[in-house]
Structure formats: C-alpha cells, structure tokens
Amino acid sequence: MHVGRHYRLSEFLMWTRRTIYVLIVLAVVPTVGYAVFGLTWLAIPWIPVALIGTAASFIAGFRNTQTYNRVWEARKIWGAVVNDSRTWGVMARDFVGPAPGGTATEVGAVHKRLIYRHVAWLTALRYQLRQPEAWENMDKNYSREYLNYYTVPEWETDFEEAIAPFLSATDLTYILPKKNRATHLLSLQSKELRTLRENEQIDKFPYVEMEKVIKDFYTHQGKAERIKKFPYPRQFSSINLFFIWLIVILLPFGMLSLFDTMGEHLVWLTVPFSVIVGWVFTSLERVGESTENPFEGGANDIPMASLSRTIEIDLRQMLEETDVPPPLVAVNNIVM
Numbered sequence: 388m389h390v391g392r393h394y395r396l397s398e399f400l401m402w403t404r405r406t407i408y409v410l411i412v413l414a415v416v417p418t419v420g421y422a423v424f425g426l427t428w429l430a431i432p433w434i435p436v437a438l439i440g441t442a443a444s445f446i447a448g449f450r451n452t453q454t455y456n457r458v459w460e461a462r463k464i465w466g467a468v469v470n471d472s473r474t475w476g477v478m479a480r481d482f483v484g485p486a487p488g489g490t491a492t493e494v495g496a497v498h499k500r501l502i503y504r505h506v507a508w509l510t511a512l513r514y515q516l517r518q519p520e521a522w523e524n525m526d527k528n529y530s531r532e533y534l535n536y537y538t539v540p541e542w543e544t545d546f547e548e549a550i551a552p553f554l555s556a557t558d559l560t561y562i563l564p565k566k567n568r569a570t571h572l573l574s575l576q577s578k579e580l581r582t583l584r585e586n587e588q589i590d591k592f593p594y595v596e597m598e599k600v601i602k603d604f605y606t607h608q609g610k611a612e613r614i615k616k617f618p619y620p621r622q623f624s625s626i627n628l629f630f631i632w633l634i635v636i637l638l639p640f641g642m643l644s645l646f647d648t649m650g651e652h653l654v655w656l657t658v659p660f661s662v663i664v665g666w667v668f669t670s671l672e673r674v675g676e677s678t679e680n681p682f683e684g685g686a687n688d689i690p691m692a693s694l695s696r697t698i699e700i701d702l703r704q705m706l707e708e709t710d711v712p713p714p715l716v717a718v719n720n721i722v723m
Contacts, residue, residue: 388686388687388688388689388690388693388721388722388723389686389687389720389721390717390720390721390722391717391720398536399670401532402529402532402533402673403529403666403669403670403673405528405529406666406669406670406673407662407666410635410661410662410665410666410669411658411662413635413636413638413639413661413665414638414639414657414658414659414661414662414665415658417429417639417640417643417657418639418643418654418655418657418658421643421647421654421657422652422654422655429640429643430640430641430643430644430647431637431640431641432641432644433641433642433644433645435637435641436634436637436638436640436641437641439630439633439634439637440634440638440668442630443627443630443631443633443634443668444668446623446626446627446630447627447630447631447668447671447672447675448671449623450619450623450624450627450672450675451671451674451675451678453619453623454619454675454676454678454679455678457614457619457678457679457680457681458678458681458687458689460610460614461611461614461681461682461689462681462689464607464610464611464614465607465611465689465691465694467603467607468509468604468607468694468698469694469697469698471600471603471604471607472505472509472698472701472702473698473701473702474600475501475502475505475597475600475604475702476502476505476701476702476705477705478593478596478597478600479498479501479502479505479597480498480502480705480706482589482590482593482594482596482597483497483498483501483583483588483589484588484589485588486586486587486588487587489588494588495706497579497583497588498706499706500555500579501576501579502702502703502705502706503552503553503554504553504554504558504572504575504576504579505576505702506553506695506698506699506702506703507550507553507554507558507572508569508572508573508576508604509695509698509699510546510549510550510553510695511546511550511562511568511569511572512569512608512611512691513541513691513692513695514541514546514549514550514568515567515568515569515612515615516611516612516615516682516691517539517541517542517682517683517684517691519683519684520615520616520618520680520683522618522621522680523618523680523683524676524677524680524683524685525683525684525685529673530677530685533685533686536686536718536719536721537686537718537719537721537723538718538723539684539692539723540692540715540723541684541691541692542684547559547563558572558575561575562575569608570605570608573601573604573605573608576601577598577601580594580597580598580601611682614681614682615680615682618679618680619679619680624676624679627672627675628672631668631669631671631672632669634665634668635665635668635669638661638664638665639657639658639661642656642657642660642661643657646660684723686721688723690715690722690723691723692715692723693714693715693722693723696712696714696715697714699711699712700712700714
C-alpha cells in the first residue's frame with residue numbers, strides 16, 4: 388500500500404514507459420505516411436474515433452470502480468481481523484483461568500499458547516493469500532521492475548521459518564502437511580477451548596463467546612479467499628483491454644486531418660497529442676489492472692504483513708511482554 392501523498396510522476400512514467408514507446412511508434416508511423424509520403428487516405432473522420440473513445444471511457448471507468456471496490460472490501464476484511472484479534476487476545480487472557488489445583492504459571496502458558504497460535508494463524512493466512520494465481524499480474528515486466536522499490540515479506544522469508552516461533556513442535560508438525568494451514572490452526576484453537584472447558588478452566592458462557600470469535604475468523608478468512616480465488620470477471624477485463632487499445636490505435640488516424648487543417652507542418656502535432664491521449668487511456672487500464680487483485684503482492688495491495696505485525700505487538704503486550712518486534716515501516720512510501 389502506498390502511504391505517501393501521491394506517486395511521483397517519474398515513478399509513473401517509469402512504470403508505463405514501455406507502453407509510451409509503443410504509443411510513439413503507433414503515432415509516428417501513420418503521421419510519416421501522411422506527411423512524408425502523401426498517403427492522405429490514412430486520415431479518418433474524427434466522429435467514429437470520438438464515439439469509440441466515449442465507449443472506452445465508460446468501460447474503463449466501470450472497471451476501475453469495481454476494482455476499487457475489491458480493494459476496499461479486502462481492507463474492510465482485514466480491518467475486521469484486526470478488531471476481532473484484539474477481542475480474542477482480551478478473551479484469552481481474561482476468560483481462561485487455572486484448572487482446579489493449577490498454578491498461575493500453567494494458566495499463563497495457556498494464555499500465551501492461545502495468543503501465539505492466533506499470530507500463527509495471521510501468518511498462515513497472509514502467506515496463503517500471497518500465493519500467485521494465473522490471472523494475477525506480478526509476472527509482468529513492469530510489475531517485476533517495480534519490486535525494486537519495495538519487498539514482499541511473504542516472498543522474502545520461508546513460511547516455516549516465519550511461523551515456527553509461534554507454535555509448539557506438535558502444532559507445527561500437525562499443520563505443515565495441510566493444504567489450508569490457516570483453517571487447521573483455527574481448528575486447533577477450537578479443540579483447545581473444548582479441552583479447557585472440560586478441565587473447568589473456562590466457564591460455559593465465555594466458552595461459547597470465544598467459539599463465536601473463531602467462527603468470525605473463519606468468516607473473515609473465507610471472504611478474503613473469495614476475493615483471492617475469484618478474479619475480476621475476465622469478460623469485462625478483456626473488453627476493457629480491447630476498447631482501450633482500439634482507441635489508442637485509431638487516435639493518430641483521427642487527428643491527422645484535424646492538425647493538417649490548422650496550418651503547414653502542424654500535422655506533426657499528431658504525434659505528441661496522440662501519445663498523451665493514448666497514455667491517459669492506457670494508464671487508466673493499467674491502474675485498474677494493478678488494483679483488481681489486492682493480495683497479489685503489488686504496491687497497491689492490502690498491507691497484510693504490517694497489519695499482522697500491529698496485531699502481534701498488541702497481543703504480546705497484553706501478555707505483558709516487553710521484547711516485541713517493531714512495527715513495519717514503509718519503504719519508498721510502500722508498506723506491505
């Protein structure tokens with residue numbers, strides 16, 4: 388997630404420079420044919436170009452609105468994860484007491500286990516959501532290049548190394564072979580709550596309430612997985628791409644006669660103005676593309692690692708721990 392006031396123009400131009408090169412070629416070729424070789428038949432009326440441009444504008448606006456909605460829904464899901472995680476920490480600390488004849492040290496170990504296992508769930512969930520899908524865009528040249536400006540924590544550290552500090556050896560051995568590790572970590576939480584209830588370490592009403600919180604975590608996980616596994620509909624994405632490039636290709640042909648009638652040699656203005664207008668359209672398409680998958684590892688993603696670190700700090704301080712990790716800071720105004 389970009390946390391600066393805005394992207395610098397230099398960053399944006401670097402991100403779109405390959406497209407700009409293509410736009411220059413698309414503008415220069417018909418202009419040279421018209422102005423140098425006298426191929427006046429290359430000029431087409433402006434009205435059909437304008438109509439196609441209007442249609443492309445509508446479809447691009449529709450797509451960008453819908454992709455923004457996907458990002459905003461993902462942010463609301465993780466906002467709910469943050470809130471319910473704090474609730475879980477308070478419940479784990481205050482609702483679970485010692486077993487008959489138990490000690491404060493034993494109950495403290497239970498509190499820590501419930502809270503650390505929850506941090507492990509956060510870790511497993513964000514690693515699962517960062518797994519690449521076929522329709523995502525991080526394999527494209529401009530996406531890979533922009534990774535020079537920031538790092539994705541889930542791609543820098545091995546999963547087992549990241550999750551091991553929060554789990555016992557038994558729990559770690561249990562979840563590593565599982566396909567959906569986050570799901571099974573929540574099942575371990577529920578299993579332990581049942582054991583605590585049987586050992587009279589938690590009363591009936593708090594037990595039910597904590598199970599409800601686990602249910603909420605399953606709901607949040609399912610909502611995030613829905614966004615991850617269901618792409619922005621490919622038919623809308625495809626028609627947006629087709630319309631944008633159709634108007635970009637037709638722009639110089641429609642501008643030739645317009646600039647030619649303005650005066651001698653002014654026909655060459657077709658090149659810069661075609662490039663500028665084409666860049667606006669292609670940039671709209673690129674922004675929509677970079678927004679539609681909020682968990683893919685792009686610079687505009689939901690900052691899951693940062694949110695998870697914030698939750699970890701809050702929960703560990705509820706245990707009165709002082710040796711907690713620092714919050715994650717933005718790199719080049721991008722925080723992941």
